[in-house]
Amino acid sequence: LVARADRVLIACPDDRIVAWSHVLKCMAVDGEILASDVDRIGMIGVGRHADRRTLVVSAGPLHLRDRLLKRMFDLALTLAALIMLSPLLLAIAIAIRLESPGPILFRQQRIGRDNTLFMMLKFRSMYQDRCDATASVLTGRSDSRVTRVGNFIRRNSLDELPQLINVLRGEMSIVGPRPFPAYHNQCFDTAFQALRTSVPPGLTGLWRVTDRSDGDLAVQKRQDSFYMHNWSFWLDFYVLLQTVPAVLHGRGAK
Secondary structure (H helix, E strand, O other), X not given: OOOOOOEXXXXXOHHHHHHHHHHHHOOOOEEEEOOHHHHHHOOXXXXXXXOEEEEEOOOOOOXXXXXXXXXXXXXXXXXXXXXXXXXXXXXXXXXXXXXXXXXXXXXXXXXXXXXXXXXXXXXXXEOHHHOOOOOOOOOOOOOOOEOHHHHHHHHOOHHHOOHHHHHHHOOOEEEOOOOOOHHHHHHOXXXXXXXXXXXXXXXXXXXXXXXXOOOOXXXXXXXXXXXXXXXXXXXXXXXXXXXXXXXXXXXXOO
């Protein structure tokens, strides 16, 4: 039956797997056996530890060397940016305080690496009594909650600059998936949410610098998945270079 076959796939009861394994090893074919247990645990490959085989069920997108490289890049860029942008940051802070009472910075709880929660920083762009700390309502054009200074800094993505402090703290990265409010956990499957939170969220990212439909979570999922599965230092560098024209064309994501 298998004399002219290249591949043999066997489906059999569990108690016959070992016997079929011996039979397939004696044939000059690629032999495979369907295993329901493997499907249940979501195996993605086979590895080895010492002299024993292992079932690979997950693979982090960034290994230790990659994480160190990314962190060094973040620190070098963030420190330089904070020094160079300090006059602009001070000017925005003064303008916010002069226009309306309340704190200069707005804090909002977001999902970080390994599903931990952190307080993401922004320049306050709304009147203090109308701020939406849970991000339950999307901000639209001509939103009455937004101040004149807030409208300007939002339009130019300047309200995001305090997130450089989050990057300095290690809560965020310069490039990565956009951090979501906690309620967004309900929008994605568990496997994807685990993947996108395996690295720190980004101040900028692949999704925000590409043409996309606002609010289209399917597009964001596709872009985030591509970034996580194809991460490299040069991809981060490319996204960073594309951030400037994206901001100038008003494609900043919130």
